[in-house]
Amino acid sequence: MPMSLASETVKSWFSTRGWKIFPFQRQVWKAIATGQSGLLHASTGSGKTYAVWFGALLRSMAKKASKREKASLRVLWITPMRALANDTLKALEMPLAELRPAWSIATRTGDTSSAERSRQAKALPSVLITTPESLSLMLSKADAQSQFASLDMIIVDEWHELMGNKRGVQTQLAIARLRHWNPMLLTWGLSATLGNLQQAQNALLGTGQGILVQGEKSKQIKVDTLIPEHIARFPWAGHLGIQMLPAVIREIESNSTTLVFTNTRSQAEIWYQNLLNARPDWAGLIALHHGSLAKEVREWVEQGLKSGQLKAVVCTSSLDLGVDFLPVERVLQIGSARGVARLLQRAGRSGHAPGRISRVPLVPTHSLELLEAAGAKQAVALRQIEARQVPEKPLDVLVQHLVTVALGGGFRSEELYAEVKNAYSYRNLTEEEWQWALDFVARGGQSLTVYPEYRRVLPDEDGVYRVPDIALGRRHRMSIGTIVSEASVNVKFLTGGRIGTIEESFISRLQKGDHFLFGGRILEFIRFYEMTAYVKRATGSKGAVPRWQGGKMPLSSELAHAALEQLRLASNDEFKGPEMRALKPLLDIQQHWSALPTAETLLIESLHSREGYHLFMYPFGGRAVHAGLASLIAYRVAKEKANTFSFAFNDYGFELLAPEAVDWMSFFRGENGSEVALFSIDHLLEDVLASLNATELSQRRFREIARIAGLVFQGYPGQPKSNRQLQASSSLFFEVFRKHDAGNLLLTQAQTEVLEQELELVRLRNTLQELQGRRIAFTQLPRATPFAFPLMVERFREKLSTEKLSDRVGRLLRELEKAATP
């Protein structure tokens, strides 16, 4: 039965406020009234606008609802962030306020008080705003089905943020469950622009039908670049960009509120400190925001933005989401934006007023970033936006879900198998895989049978699978979720205030009395006690900056290709736009000393230096692909002739360094009887696996899988286990499975995730095919070119050796001899 809507109510509520009703709003509303699900492509406008509008829709539902319907849960709103839950509550309440208390609305997240929880355990509100994790937790309660029995509609906000990761998969499974209980359930999603909106819709709606609605027309976004004043003295390498400080200060000065986006936490710390040093009068007017700062600190900053007291905030992606509700006039992006979608997301944080242009100035941190900026401009104009890949049947998430459902009322195997297959990510789940997952939760698979704590789910006489032990259930509820973070150390003042968290490895290098920069202050390290580093404020302006181990997001294909296109134009002597004109002198040097790499020309440079024989290549495949490519090529060459290679790679290319000369051209041209086809995609998987330490990579990946699948317990809140303990137990499982349970599908999953996510195998294959079609331009360099130089200063070096020990010793001897001769 379609939902009852009092349509006049929505219209009148809008018109009394003088608000326009857009065609897309009518479309969604009509769809809902006729019982259709769908995805709303919210390409622009703030989240707040959409929430208020949905609130008006819910208002019309409420007006029609019977008294009994009002007293039960009707609508579930899922948001990826706790902070958004509170803001959404306020926005939805605007149109709903006068209907209270008959029609109630509340949030349910980890922040919800225990009083509110027990209130909700008795009766849920009519509208509940929650997170994927809290929803899963609710599904693990024995009375889950009756709690959700009256649910009519589920709205998933920011679906683009969830669909590409395991949180999204968990959401899919939860929705499949709710839909199983109520086949008429409507599902609506809100998504930003993506390259694969249709897949986004499928992932949300599972096997169900639905429509894709185009939201408000895109607002204008203007990408431009702060051009370095003295391009000749602008660094060829580096990622900090402090040379641009004066230009950034001018931008901050001329706007009321500015968000300064940086790519890493340490970069944010350094920029904040430099801004303050240059403008001491801004103390108290500018702030710092990133994921390792304590919640209280971040909330204070968000509050300052809300009230308009802060002039600028230096941040990481921690403010990508959740500032929809804040007034921000200008957004700056320091360093590479990495992707078009990411740049648009950030651009959209500013100029929320209707009709206003969002302008994002890009701030380069090294010369070649001007090239990327020119490409970004073009890609944004053409809306060449990346797709987000939906994970394909991750079994760790399924295993967790099985235990959740067993707790939440229990399940029958066949029934749940059918339900799970209705979730998009598991549409191709085979009977064998299902049986494997079931067996894994029932007896721990082949190797853990003797341990009762891994017999988590058992069938009763009626064939209903349940969790047999209260303690097991408790432990499971404590580890619901798919986010796995590094173990970290708290940083606190001696007087008690929390500042944030940093990684164990950084703290372990500090001596008592050492200074470091964190949370925008210089701190003095006092002592370490129970996973907490105690500090006090220090004087002075210098200190080590903590580093965090973060994700290494490569440059997207879309952006890389746009940059290559700019190089093609430059090779035809077309320098359009201020970025390319500024870059011209540098590209002239590159062309003079060597050549320009383009989509048609594969530039290969070689150089002989004191370090050895260098080879440089610039496929523009992003750093993950270049890492794979470097080791693949080194492996294929070394198969022919033993040699030891060092690697360096960045988003534009890679370097191989060998102590012995290699006749590269014979390899690339397949001359001299060489049978090695370096760019061949034959035996690609085999060669990639052989060229890298695939086992070690899988083992690292397995740590996350083991935690999600519930093999490794992370400890009670407030008494976390250290990194070492967690690492030790997950590697133990890894080893046990490898030795005694080789068919364990979680091991297979670890390897697949490494290949797909860390090495980007698909993109590697595409890159190789592209390379085969490019004309090779080979140059021998007298010195490093503007493209080669950044690779030479990359400090990261990996080694692959097929060289025999005796050869190494021989080489060493020759070197010593050379050094000894005058």
Place this chain on the structure above:
DNA sequence: GACCTGCTGCGGTGTG
């Protein structure tokens, strides 16, 4: 003549 790369998100017990 040179460089300080690595994001984000959630959730939770027991026993006084």
